Amino acid sequence: ALEIGALVDGGEPRADVPVRIPFGMLNRHGLVAGATGTGKTKTLQVLAEQVSAGGVPVFAADIKGDLSGIATPGASNEKLLARTASIGQDWQATAFPTEFYALGSKGIGVPIRATVESFGPILLSKVLDLNTTQESSLSLVFHYARKAGLRLVTLEDLRAVVAYLDSAEGKPELKAIGGLSSATVGVILRELVTFADSGADVFFGEPAFEVTDVLRTDETGRGIVSLLEVPGVQDQPQLFSTFLMYLLRELFATLPEVGDTDRPKLVFFFDEAHLLFKGASKDFLEIVVQTVRLIRSKGVGIFFVTQTPKDVPDDVLAQLGSRVQHQLRAHTPQDAKALRATVSTYPHSGYDLEEVLTQLATGEAIVTVMNEKGAPSPVAWTRVRAPEGSMEPTPAATMTAAVAASPLTAKYAAVESGDGAAAA
Ligand SMILES: Nc1ncnc2c1ncn2[C@@H]1O[C@H](COP(=O)(O)OP(=O)(O)O)[C@@H](O)[C@H]1O
Ligand SMILES: [Mg+2]
Known part of the structure; x- marks a missing residue:
């Protein structure tokens, strides 16, 4: 199973009570939510690292390089090791096999295109x-x-x-x-x-990206982590989010039916997910809802990452089996409203969630997951593990070298001249 972290009981972590998501439940999808700076990206890194270590490929958007550290072994310090020991994590600095991609020519990565x-x-x-x-x-x-x-x-x-x-x-x-x-x-x-x-x-053209390229493992059997480098979402928010949707739809169209298996074929992290739903037409939403519902049986798990569950339409939210909710702020009346709306999306529990959600420390979350039987686990206040890759971005020079050495660069770097309508 993926180890998310340890239960927090009366303010203290219980190293003996781990909080986990079984590998077989990853295709039931999930949500990672919380205010800015509360630990969403690190949680994503913790999950992605273990998915890779478990032999399953990962696809994620890497916004401003926040996730690129996964390719570099982490640095330890006393504070970090005290934290990991307290939650029963045997922390080992580890780098994970990573492929960097870029949309068209923006950012450091193998350029990917679509027609x-x-x-x-x-x-x-x-x-x-x-x-x-x-x-x-x-x-x-x-x-x-x-x-x-x-x-x-x-x-x-x-x-x-x-x-x-x-x-x-x-x-x-x-x-x-x-x-x-x-x-x-x-x-x-x-x-x-x-x-x-x-x-x-520059993003539209040929050779078009073959989605099956994200389904690779390295020579030791670890899943390759494909990171789509997005230097800034403000740049082209619609292109970025729609492209992620395009990839999911292509994966759905390409992959064979496998039903529910022990391990998924791919886990896909959809960061800044609110952009996908902002200004979406009815037809577009229909595509999203259908894809999320049906891709499960193709062995693909999707984790949406956004600030509050309310960023995600109910039809989609209802399909997200695992939930990792980081701290929410309650400074303004609007915050308070969003907080109550978030609480209303959780099952009843022994916690006063309105209270707890504002008190969570950075790197802590309220977690509910799908257990082996496909039922939601009780809500658990959890201290999340630390990533074993670096929490700092991987240096640009290292990324550039990795891209230059990638066989995919040879496959995708040169643009083919068109036989499209403009030439006709
Ligand atoms: N699981 C964790 N273990 C250790 N430190 C963490 C953890 N989660 C968050 N942090 C600390 O909090 C900071 C902000 O976390 P981050 O994941 O970037 O927040 P967000 O993505 O929600 O904006 C990190 O740079 C790190 O210092
Ligand atoms: Mg983040």
Whole structure:
């Protein structure tokens, strides 16, 4: 099982009472929540390290390098060792096999791309922040391109098709499609131009990333940790979160059915998950809910990471079997409301959760997990283990060297010239 930490009883950790998630329950998904600076990312690292050590590959977004330390052995000090001893953790500095990826050319990593056509109109509408009318118009454009035998590989390809439909020459075609106004086509075209100018154009193209590349183990049988380097989410929040969703959908489409197994095929950590749901259309949400529900039987476990459970729609939250809730603040009336909303998502317990959730120390959490029988365990105040990889980011030079040495760089670094619509 994954060791999360030890029970805290009357303020003191009980090294003899471990809090765990069985490997076989990881595909029942989970949530790691809490205010900024309360220990979410370290919890994520603790979980990811043990998943890897257990022979299961990991995929996670690495925001501002917070998780990159997993590739470097941790440094110990007296305080750390006192903490780990108190919770029964036999701490050993350990580096985990890591592959770094980057979206297009941003950040240090093997550049990964997707084609516009594989992204599809619904995900692309989320990225472009289109409204429902524009979303269905974009679907019609994709449909038109497919029927006309035009490939949509790059943003340039899509622009070429939209610009054609917007031109005098394309007007008759536009009319023939039906349900597509030239005003909406004009809006989509402008959004595409702005989006490409923001630097997103380098992300769309070929060779497209093969999702099965994240399902690898190293020569000693440990799961490879794939980290998507995201220097700043503010940069392109929609692209980042939608791309993670794209990967999940591709994994779902690619992997065979395995049902419930002893060990999952992959554990996927979805950080800054609120971005996925912000401004999401009905169709987009439907894709998320369906994917989360069905990917379980393909052996993929997803852990969403966000500030409060209320960032996640109820349909999704109901499917998250394990919950690790770090401290919440209660400074403002709004905080207090969010706190009560969070408490309402937990089963009744012996704790006064409204009280406890504001009192948790950094690196402590309220935990409930799925046990072997698939039932939720009682709520437990838990002191979380310390990561055995570094808590500091791995140095940029080390990451650059790892990327240069990766066989995947040879596979993905060079952009293929297109046979898409723009060339036609
Ligand atoms: N499990 C833990 N063991 C030891 N220290 C921790 C642990 N969790 C958090 N910390 C300390 O708290 C800091 C903030 O934690 P972090 O996970 O980055 O918070 P968040 O992701 O919620 O913003 C860390 O840099 C570390 O010093
Ligand atoms: Mg964090």
